[in-house]
Amino acid sequence: MLIHPWDAARDDAEWQQWLSVHDFGQLAVNGPAGEPPFVQPLHFAYDPSRGEALTHLARPNPLWGALEACPDVVLSVVDDYAYVPGPWQADPDVPSEHGTPTSFYAAVQLRCRAHVVDDPAEKAVLLNHQVGHFQPEGGTSLVAADEVPFGRQLSGIRGLRLEVTGVRAKFKYAGKRTVQVQDRIADGLADRGGPGDAAAREHLLLRRQRA
Template sequence: MLIHPWDAPRDDTEWQTWLAAHDFGQLAVNGLPGEPPFVQPLHFAFDAARGEAVTHLARPNPLWPALEANPRVLLSVVDDYVYVPGPWQAAPDGPPEHGVPTSFYTAVQLSCTAHVVDDPAEKSDMLNRQVGHFQPEGGSSRATPDEAPYGRLLSGIRGLRLVVTEVRAKFKYAGKKPEEVQDRIAGALAGRSGPGDDAAREHLVRRRGACA
């Protein structure tokens, strides 16, 4: 992923705050020799303090042999994306039809070392961490080995602890454009008010002046 200086996060807090609210992504696993990569959509719980994400998958999932052969994986999350028409991007002193269309989006890529977890107690702990993240208000029983309601189901899954080794993040929202163009795009996003437009506009306004 190409990251220009004006699209880079200002600090770790920026991408960590965004990722805390975006907990569904795609796990890319290197395929076995002669096979393409596996790409698995999944929910996950990211813990910035521990530097890891936890998740789980069904035991019959076909990616396990490839994952065990090469535990280097990439967890990719993309959201707050919109299409930006060319005229919105046109230079202040140029004709609208000369503007170049583009995409706005936020992307965070976590390079990780994957650790497969089969121990029932460890899997229970990971599941409870995930449920605590997604259901902080409670309402679900805790997973405990050999106890209802989830104990008998633990054998059907395998846990994944993804230890983060590198982070690449990008906030692509007209960071290099003049303020006049940024204002035009922000107004156009507000007027269109389509899917993702409000979030993209918030990023653009928040990051104003972030260009190098």
């Protein structure tokens, strides 16, 4: 992923805060020799205090063998994307039809070392952490090994602790454009109001304040 200086995260807090609420991504695992990588969509809970993401998958998942052969993986998350028409991006001294269309998006790629969790008690802790993240209002019984209602189901899954070893974060929101062009884009996103437009506009304006 190419990251220009004007698209880079301002600091760790920017991508960590974004990742705390964008918790569905794709786990890329090296495939066997001569084969493409496995790409697994999944929910995860990122814990910045421990520098790891927690998740789990069904035991029959075909990626386990490849994961154990090479535990170095990438967890990729992309969201808050919007298409930006060319005229919105045109500089003031050129015809609007000469503007270049582009895509806005936020992307965080976590390079990780995967640790498989098979101990039932450790899996229960991992699952409770995930449920606590996604369902803080409660309403679901805690998981405990060998106890109802979920203890018997633990054998059907394997947990994953993804130890973060590197981070690449990109927030592509007109960072190199003039204020005049940024204002035009922000107005265009507000008027269009399509999926992702409000979030993209918020990124554009917030990053301009932090510049």
